[in-house]
Amino acid sequence: MKEVIDFLNELSLNNDKVWFEANRDRYNKARAKVEALTAELIAGIRKFDDSIGPLQMRDCTYRIYRDLRFSPDKTPYKTHMGIYITRGGKKSGYSGYYFQIGSASASNLIAVGDICCEPKVLKVIREDIQNGEGDFRRIIASADPRFMVDTDGAAKRVPMGFPADSPDAELLKLRHYCLYFTVNDRFVTSRGLASRLVDIFHSGKPFLDYINRAVDYVREEKGFTK
Secondary structure, eight states, X not given: OHHHHHHHHHHHHSOSHHHHHXXXXXXXXXXXXXXXXXXXXXXXXXXXXXXXXXXXXXXXXXXXXXXXTTOSOOOOBOSEEEEXXXXXXXXXXXXXXXXXXXXXXXXXXXXXXXXXXXXXXXXXXXXXXXXXXXXHHHHHHHSOTTOEEOOTTOOSSOXXXXXXXXXXXXXXXXXXXXXXXXXXXXXXXXXXXXXXXXXXXXXXXXXXXXXXXXXXXXXXXXXXXX
């Protein structure tokens, strides 16, 4: 993966179309390496989580071109490459397993969960946490100890309808039900990357199942099938 990181680092310093077109062959080689890793991860994850089902590469990877329509930053290319493996693909609404290789200005990131849960799903998750007598805390504690709870954007107060003195108050305030941690370039470039990631993701499966249970509940209420 060193070639991928090197390409992204140089792209971050030369983020324009002229440089990118001159280095398109390097981009294609970097993308091919990420796609090969994606295939390994899909196969590895399916061994412990067959709910993801058969997935195509386009279901799990992203274009490198940035959406500039509403952004004040007009640099045309992302300086990271992400892999998101989840039931139904990245646009399904289900939570999943995420790995990102980034330039020095971005980050190498491992995560399970979702940062875009719809409001109805958030409400169900919070109800499950409140009624679960600490089971969600225990599930978080059972995951890889490097995982941290994503508190970005958390509410300052416990949402209306939930007790402010709940032992799970901080979890009820969350808007992103996601566990994550960053890793250095050595982690990414060392041998056995796919198997190490699969082991980490495996530890986060109970957390992911908890979140996706709420997604299933909301989908069933809307009359969708799993």
